[in-house]
Amino acid sequence: MDLRLENVTLVYPDGDATLTAVDDVSLTVPSGTTTALLGPSGSGKSSLLAVAGGLTPPTSGTVSFGESPPVFTTTTPRDAATTMRLERIGFVFQQPQLIPSLTALEQLELLAHLRGRRSSSVRDRALEMLDAVGLGPWAHKRPGTLSGGQRQRVAIARAFVGEPHVLLVDEPTSALDHERGVEIIALVTSLARRFDAATLLVSHDESTLGAVDATAHLLDGRLVARPTAA
């Protein structure tokens, strides 16, 4: 299913005034493809990702999956947004955010159970995803014994374990060196294609983005055709 943002605006209160963090953004990420969202600090990337994931309601505009009615609008109840997130969206954050006492396999199983998957299928799916990110042999290792790149791979596998329609990724390479960063972006892009997830990926580092299908540039909350020199 495509991810479709239509005329999304997000305004924060700012003392007595307001601050428009996202300004009338329309963007479609086709199913199975990855779009990188670029822009300087404060341009609204994280804010747009938060709206796309139903974490923050837009001030105006809508978020839809495919041709169905919008899933996130100004008036979407918080519970409905939470359910939608659990069922349809995978997240990867800047830091892997793994639970230290759980093995790689258990991290994935926990999320699958939270998503209400049947126990009988959970382990198979979790092992399939760890294989898909190249971590099959590390399934029973805890985060403390894995490298930074391996921990981020566990987080990526975990994001896919619930078979999301949409994957939202926030600066996944900021704690990694260039080579590991390139590998992680290529991995996300190929898994998005293989598992048919519309993927929106925030990045500050264009040099790692060779594998993505498209780029979108934000400046002062607005989509711009080309990046502007600093």
Ligand SMILES: Nc1ncnc2c1ncn2[C@@H]1O[C@H](COP(=O)(O)OP(=O)(O)OP(=O)(O)O)[C@@H](O)[C@H]1O
């Ligand atoms: N919760 C909030 N309340 C008020 N203003 C906010 C809030 N979150 C972000 N902002 C402001 O909205 C604007 C966009 O911020 P945002 O974090 O989305 O940008 P960004 O492009 O992700 O930046 P960075 O690359 O530094 O993470 C900034 O001016 C920021 O100060």
